[in-house]
Amino acid sequence: MPTRAAIKAITSYFPQSRLTNQELASQLGNWTAEEIHQKTGVSSRAIAGPEECASDLGVAAARRLFESGACRAEDVDFLLFCTQSPDYALPATACLVQRQLGLRTDSGAIDFNQGCSGFVYGLTLAKGLIETGAARSVLLITAETYSKWIHPQDRSVRTIFGDGAAATLIAGVEADQDLIGPFVLGTDGSGSKNLIVPVSGARCRRTAQTGVASERESGNWRSDENLYMNGPEILTFTLRTVPKAVRGLIERWQRPLEDVDLFVFHQASRFMLERLRDKMALPAEKFWIDMEQCANTVSATIPIALETAAAQGRLASGSRVMLVGFGVGYSWAATMVKWL
Amino acid sequence: MDRVAFVAKLCTALEFPAGSLTEKSPLNSEAWDSVDLLNVIALIDEDLGLTVSGDDFKRCRSVGDLFALLEEQQTRGPVG
Numbered sequence: 001m002p003t004r005a006a007i008k009a010i011t012s013y014f015p016q017s018r019l020t021n022q023e024l025a026s027q028l029g030n031w032t033a034e035e036i037h038q039k040t041g042v043s044s045r046a047i048a049g050p051e052e053c054a055s056d057l058g059v060a061a062a063r064r065l066f067e068s069g070a071c072r073a074e075d076v077d078f079l080l081f082c083t084q085s086p087d088y089a090l091p092a093t094a095c096l097v098q099r100q101l102g103l104r105t106d107s108g109a110i111d112f113n114q115g116c117s118g119f120v121y122g123l124t125l126a127k128g129l130i131e132t133g134a135a136r137s138v139l140l141i142t143a144e145t146y147s148k149w150i151h152p153q154d155r156s157v158r159t160i161f162g163d164g165a166a167a168t169l170i171a172g173v174e175a176d177q178d179l180i181g182p183f184v185l186g187t188d189g190s191g192s193k194n195l196i197v198p199v200s201g202a203r204c205r206r207t208a209q210t211g212v213a214s215e216r217e218s219g220n221w222r223s224d225e226n227l228y229m230n231g232p233e234i235l236t237f238t239l240r241t242v243p244k245a246v247r248g249l250i251e252r253w254q255r256p257l258e259d260v261d262l263f264v265f266h267q268a269s270r271f272m273l274e275r276l277r278d279k280m281a282l283p284a285e286k287f288w289i290d291m292e293q294c295a296n297t298v299s300a301t302i303p304i305a306l307e308t309a310a311a312q313g314r315l316a317s318g319s320r321v322m323l324v325g326f327g328v329g330y331s332w333a334a335t336m337v338k339w340l
Numbered sequence: 341m342d343r344v345a346f347v348a349k350l351c352t353a354l355e356f357p358a359g360s361l362t363e364k365s366p367l368n369s370e371a372w373d374s375v376d377l378l379n380v381i382a383l384i385d386e387d388l389g390l391t392v393s394g395d396d397f398k399r400c401r402s403v404g405d406l407f408a409l410l411e412e413q414q415t416r417g418p419v420g
Contacts, residue, residue: 039375156374218374232377232394239381240391271375275382 003172005127005138006179006340009070010307012166013061014046014294019162028155030219036159041270045162045295048145054083055093057165058143059100065139065167066101073102077135079109080125082118082299084328085145086111089201097141108135115195116266116327118142118299119168120183120335123323126170127180140168142299146227149197151213153221157229160269162295166303173340182252184245184334191237191330194230199223234327238272242326243280249322249334260286260336261319262309266326267291267301288314299325315339341388341414343407349387350403353379363404390414 021033021043037043048057058081066073079101081094094109103109108129114121119142126138143165150157173179199210206225213223222228242265250257263282265273270289277287288305297304302323309315319339326332343363351361354376377394384392390413400406 220374230394231374232381232397235378235381236391236393239385271378271382275385278386 001174001176003131003133004175004177004179005123005130005170006173006175007123007306007337008169008171008340009065009068010166010168010303010310011061011064011068011070012164012300012304012307013057013064014162014164015048015052015057017047017049018044019047020044021159024155024159027152028158031155031159039271040160040295041273041289041291042160042162042295043292045293046164047147048163052145053087053093053148054085054143054145054165055087055096055100057145057163058083058093058097058141058167061143061165061167062097062101062139062141065169070169071137071171074104075137076101076103076139077107078126078129078138079103079107080122080138080140081109081111082114082122082140082142083111083144084113084115084298085148086113103139114331115144115298115329116268116301117325117329117331117333119166119302120323120325120333121185121331122168122299123170123180123335123337124183124185124333130170130172136172138170140170142166142168142303144298144300146298149200149225149227151220151222151226153213154216154226156218156220156231157227160296161227162297164294164297164300164304166300166307168303177338178336179338179340181335182249184248184252184332186241186245186330186332188237188241188330191233194233194237194330195228195328197225197227199225235272235275237330238268238326239275239279241330241332242276242324245324245326245332245334246280246322249324249336253336257282259320260322262286262288262314262321263324264288264302264305264309264321265324267294267305268296268327298327310339341407341410346387346407347403349383350380353383361403363402363407365403367400367402367406384410388414 129135
């Protein structure tokens with residue numbers, strides 16, 4: 001039988017420091033803690049400390065993976081590190097993580113910059129590496145600290161994003177059919193301006209003015225060095241794109257939608273997930289929504305959801321799970337996973 | 341499109357008192373909470389099967405302008 005890539009194990013990690021709705025309500029005014037919960041589906045979120053970066057969260061998640069006995073550091077042939085808040089512009093955070101985790105120096109290690117679609121993109125890359133024989137065990141780390149980019153007085157983003165990381169082991173197993181795949185991938189850079197940190201790279205350099213915050217739409221404050229999200233445009237993009245991606249995936253999968261045991265979409269916000277679920281008439285009992293304690297951790301939401309779903313007995317061996325990531329870019333990606 | 345029924349749902353989505361909106365009512369979405377706009381975009385998607393972009397919506401100055409936009413979209417079909 002051929003070697004097929006499969007998800008072998010997932011572990012997550014959250015920073016110790018937490019930000020509750022009560023704290024947010026007292027800092028932001030305007031919304032009560034209950035209103036924040038009602039609008040976002042989030043009660044509290046983990047926030048990285050001042051000295052805590054994406055590499056630290058990713059390393060902690062991977063150490064939990066090694067401690068679980070799923071694999072040893074020396075077994076990893078390739079590290080894929082997904083973040084949009086890297087420790088440095090250069091070098092790649094993956095190189096720092098290789099050192100901290102004690103991965104072999106003859107292993108591959110790269111960063112890739114994707115947000116909400118990042119986990120599914122990581123699966124496409126891992127599958128390619130494994131099924132071409134370039135690697136046997138791939139460690140996919142999705143680690144995000146959007147809080148580093150967020151202005152404290154911008155409630156449009158501060159209420160929904162949290163920091164966190166997940167480490168996913170993908171390795172080859174003998175199987176007669178795909179355990180990850182098929183895929184639907186998509187990109188539309190016309191939406192790049194709608195979820196962006198304008199001054200964060202070489203295009204727009206920092207000046208004395210770029211860090212000065214001012215009041216923007218709906219009473220939110222930020223500078224051009226902070227995260228900006230045009231929520232209505234992101235919702236429009238999502239409502240237009242995700243149902244098409246799901247239909248496209250079902251066509252490629254060549255099985256009926258009813259054969260999906262669990263739908264795990266990027267945990268963007270409860271509001272958005274409920275709209276998508278209702279628009280596609282997906283059964284609520286098969287549709288995962290759980291962001292109460294962790295909020296939107298960008299590329300880490302899907303593996304965190306999978307880990308939780310498995311721990312709660314919602315995934316059994318042979319379960320067929322649809323994963324859909326969508327957002328910043330715009331970028332989207334969907335796939336099917338057969339749980340081992 | 342049942343305009344009366346839609347206006348009633350618009351009132352609910354915006355948490356306005358029932359009957360407080362008519363076709364002539366001004367729509368000042370710039371002053372809305374961002375969540376209000378999300379609610380209205382979701383309502384239009386759910387109720388009419390149309391996906392209106394936030395930027396298009398912001399150009400509507402009255403409920404009547406919004407109807408004109410929605411009817412134009414219904415005629416030419418949703419974008420994207």
